[in-house]
Amino acid sequence: xxxxxxxxxxxxxxxxxxxxxxxxxxxxxxxxxxxxxxxxxxxxxxxxxxxxxxxxxxxxxxxxxxxxxxxxxxxxxxxxxxxxxxxxxxxxxxxxxxxxxxxxxxxxxxxxxxxxxxxxxxxxxxxxxxxxxxxxxxxxxxxxxxxxxxxxxxxxxxxxxxxxxxxxxxxxxxxxxxxxxxxxxxxxxxxxxxxxxxxxxxxxxxxxxxxxxxxxxxxxxxxxxxxxxxxxxxxxxxxxxxxxxxxxxxxxxxxxxxxxxxxxxxxxxxxxxxxxxxxxxxxxxxxxxxxxxxxxxxxxxxxxxxxxxxxxxxxxxxxxxxxxxxxxxxxxxxxxxxx
Amino acid sequence: xxxxxxxxxxxxxxxxxxxxxxxxxxxxxxxxxxxxxxxxxxxxxxxxxxxxxxxxxxxxxxxxxxxxxxxxxxxxxxxxxxxxxxxxxxxxxxxxxxxxxxxxxxxxxxxxxxxxxxxxxxxxxxxxxxxxxxxxxxxxxxxxxxxxxxxxxxxxxxxxxxxxxxxxxxxxxxxxxxxxxxxxxxxxxxxxxxxxxxxxxxxxxxxxxxxxxxxxxxxxxxxxxxxxxxxxxxxxxxxxxxxxxxxxxxxxxxxxxxxxxxxxxxxxxxxxxxxxxxxxxxxxxxxxxxxxxxxxxxxxxxxxxxxxxxxxxxxxxxxxxxxxxxxxxxxxxxxxxxx
DNA sequence: CACTTAATTGCAATCGTTTGCGGTAACGAT
DNA sequence: ATCGTTACCGCAAACGATTGCAATTAAGTG
Numbered sequence: 001x002x003x004x005x006x007x008x009x010x011x012x013x014x015x016x017x018x019x020x021x022x023x024x025x026x027x028x029x030x031x032x033x034x035x036x037x038x039x040x041x042x043x044x045x046x047x048x049x050x051x052x053x054x055x056x057x058x059x060x061x062x063x064x065x066x067x068x069x070x071x072x073x074x075x076x077x078x079x080x081x082x083x084x085x086x087x088x089x090x091x092x093x094x095x096x097x098x099x100x101x102x103x104x105x106x107x108x109x110x111x112x113x114x115x116x117x118x119x120x121x122x123x124x125x126x127x128x129x130x131x132x133x134x135x136x137x138x139x140x141x142x143x144x145x146x147x148x149x150x151x152x153x154x155x156x157x158x159x160x161x162x163x164x165x166x167x168x169x170x171x172x173x174x175x176x177x178x179x180x181x182x183x184x185x186x187x188x189x190x191x192x193x194x195x196x197x198x199x200x201x202x203x204x205x206x207x208x209x210x211x212x213x214x215x216x217x218x219x220x221x222x223x224x225x226x227x228x229x230x231x232x233x234x235x236x237x238x239x240x241x242x243x244x245x246x247x248x249x250x251x252x253x254x255x256x257x258x259x260x261x262x263x264x265x266x267x268x269x270x271x272x273x274x275x276x277x278x279x280x281x282x283x284x285x286x287x288x289x290x291x292x293x294x295x296x297x298x299x300x301x302x303x304x305x306x307x308x309x310x311x312x313x314x315x316x317x318x319x320x321x322x323x324x325x326x327x328x329x330x331x332x333x334x335x336x337x338x339x
Numbered sequence: 340x341x342x343x344x345x346x347x348x349x350x351x352x353x354x355x356x357x358x359x360x361x362x363x364x365x366x367x368x369x370x371x372x373x374x375x376x377x378x379x380x381x382x383x384x385x386x387x388x389x390x391x392x393x394x395x396x397x398x399x400x401x402x403x404x405x406x407x408x409x410x411x412x413x414x415x416x417x418x419x420x421x422x423x424x425x426x427x428x429x430x431x432x433x434x435x436x437x438x439x440x441x442x443x444x445x446x447x448x449x450x451x452x453x454x455x456x457x458x459x460x461x462x463x464x465x466x467x468x469x470x471x472x473x474x475x476x477x478x479x480x481x482x483x484x485x486x487x488x489x490x491x492x493x494x495x496x497x498x499x500x501x502x503x504x505x506x507x508x509x510x511x512x513x514x515x516x517x518x519x520x521x522x523x524x525x526x527x528x529x530x531x532x533x534x535x536x537x538x539x540x541x542x543x544x545x546x547x548x549x550x551x552x553x554x555x556x557x558x559x560x561x562x563x564x565x566x567x568x569x570x571x572x573x574x575x576x577x578x579x580x581x582x583x584x585x586x587x588x589x590x591x592x593x594x595x596x597x598x599x600x601x602x603x604x605x606x607x608x609x610x611x612x613x614x615x616x617x618x619x620x621x622x623x624x625x626x627x628x629x630x631x632x633x634x635x636x637x638x639x640x641x642x643x644x645x646x647x648x649x650x651x652x653x654x655x656x657x658x659x660x661x662x663x664x665x666x667x668x669x670x671x672x673x674x675x676x677x678x
Numbered sequence: 679c680a681c682t683t684a685a686t687t688g689c690a691a692t693c694g695t696t697t698g699c700g701g702t703a704a705c706g707a708t
Numbered sequence: 709a710t711c712g713t714t715a716c717c718g719c720a721a722a723c724g725a726t727t728g729c730a731a732t733t734a735a736g737t738g
Contacts, residue, residue, distance in 0.1 A: 003480055004678050005694055016718045022695060029716060044475060050452040052391040053694035056723045077416035081409060081420030084437050093451050096435045099422050112432050115390040119381060137385060254623065284593065344724055355688050360726060370686065392724035395693050
């Protein structure tokens with residue numbers, strides 16, 4: 001029924017709880033005899049220490065909190081995999097919350113995690129988060145925090161990101177090399193760092209390729225599949241169909257992909273398409289998508305490792321660092337040489 | 340720096356911690372004046388209650404523990420979404436662990452969650468788990484437990500599953516109706532309930548279609564993509580290529596899909612393919628996959644709701660129930676009418 | 679004025695665990 | 709017989725919050 005405690009073992013053996021505690025932690029003051037008996041009874045009662053009591057005493061937990069927009073997206077799911085693997089190895093457990101791209105919910109999640117006195121926080125911010133007060137709060141409490149992917153540039157905090165700029169640049173550069181001239185960009189929310197960096201990469205690649213920027217070929221929107229179709233629609237409203245589209249994420253590319261096929265256009269013959277992430281899906285569609293690979297699982301591992309490092313440093317040397325992982329252009333069949 | 344406590348507020352106002360506690364919980368004994376001052380200071384110190392202390396006192400937590408094989412698989416990721424949504428609405432937080440299909444790790448995860456005194460446990464067992472001792476332990480402690488998808492039939496416990504048998508049956512029945520005769524089955528691990536049920540559905544559909552069962556057309560394996568390619572390989576070792584393959588999961592189907600394409604065979608002309616789950620990927624590949632849809636997000640929601648129900652019932656009326664969600668055959672282009 | 683009653687608040691114990699410090703017993707040494 | 713060691717072990721406080729009960733004060737009553 002109810003869980004057994006150190007006191008139960010103590011009562012059973014007619015000794016004090018302190019002795020049991022020390023016996024279980026192999027304290028030298030305790031005789032091997034007592035230790036053996038304590039361990040036997042602990043086993044017999046299938047005793048499991050109460051982490052809450054332990055953490056309360058220690059004034060620190062072995063929980064790391066994670067907030068992501070939506071777990072169901074492969075990118076975040078893969079990151080979660082990396083995080084939980086690292087946490088597991090370090091003896092930590094992870095508490096996960098999803099903001100559902102909603103700032104209010106993100107705030108509540110943050111407070112819930114604070115209440116649980118997480119040892120640290122791993123966050124990828126909601127695309128509609130515009131105010132960072134709740135994250136600043138976290139720092140003021142001395143809770144280590146590491147942002148990943150969707151970072152918060154306004155804050156002095158550690159981050160794990162990928163080379164968004166470089167990835168975007170090489171993707172667009174490649175399109176230009178293929179001979180495309182009218183290259184559109186389905187961008188993300190304007191205030192998000194990843195959007196900005198990928199947009200910058202797009203712009204600079206155009207510049208480097210001596211193609212003049214045409215703002216009618218850029219539409220800012222969201223990061224998910226539905227944004228791909230709405231984005232493509234508003235692209236067509238502003239101008240004639242472009243020759244190629246560089247999308248801010250794979251889901252956006254998938255959205256555009258479906259929309260394009262609906263129109264009966266052929267990829268890459270009528271229009272080329274490039275994504276960003278290399279989700280497993282995009283290599284299986286027809287034609288398989290050219291995309292910029294980012295190492296999702298490694299982002300999770302790296303972010304978790306960085307957080308653990310900060311946790312163990314105890315805010316001594318609070319040197320927030322940014323780790324940038326490399327991206328890689330994966331060329332598939334949704335783009336081709338023309339002219 | 341350090342988090343403020345009820346005592347800090349008490350000291351600040353020159354009152355006792357008990358009064359602060361009662362004020363914060365709006366106890367009628369406390370004067371509105373005191374309440375106002377307490378709330379002001381709580382706000383000023385950005386006080387967040389220490390859940391550990393609260394839970395220790397209450398001898399129960401507001402954490403629900405989840406163990407899944409791998410979060411990165413869409414099916415589980417989507418379920419996680421459902422779980423966290425329901426948990427959020429009920430004021431619970433979610434602790435997530437992944438077993439990585441490893442029983443030892445599953446055991447350690449279970450103990451970690453027990454240590455954190457989770458209010459309840461949601462589990463989808465690893466495909467290599469053969470011993471259920473650790474789950475029985477959980478029940479003996481009086482911790483509510485709900486299995487989902489990969490359930491544990493040997494135990495008297497609540498479950499949320501889909502109609503695996505019916506889904507498999509209708510899929511194979513459909514294949515027969517299409518005119519296929521040599522229908523193979525890439526099955527899952529033999530001891531897993533979902534494998535068994537889907538296999539049974541396969542068998543019974545054959546029987547109903549007056550097709551004699553050929554054991555060379557069935558290979559038992561794993562549930563993931565790699566198992567699709569190895570499964571397909573051993574299928575070819577045992578017999579000539581079948582006309583159609585019913586796969587135990589979408590990832591297995593994807594594995595077989597890639598393998599079949601490598602061989603230069605055409606789907607569905609040379610060979611038909613059916614999956615199970617309706618992961619988003621399979622509708623995008625070419626040809627889009629015929630599959631049995633199971634409502635992943637709803638499985639998560641249902642399992643979480645059922646668990647919460649059990650938690651609130653406090654083991655009073657311990658009536659373990661099984662909720663079966665319906666499946667739906669989604670017919671796409673990886674199968675066709677023949678002859 | 680003495681006494682009851684209502685309105686507030688504080689004391690102290692409790693949840694399960696940890697840990698500094700003090701205590702006891704046994705032993706050998708002087 | 710006295711003292712010092714050594715080896716074990718227990719007491720009690722503490723972590724932060726909650727809560728039954730007692731205490732205090734003020735107000736109301738006869």
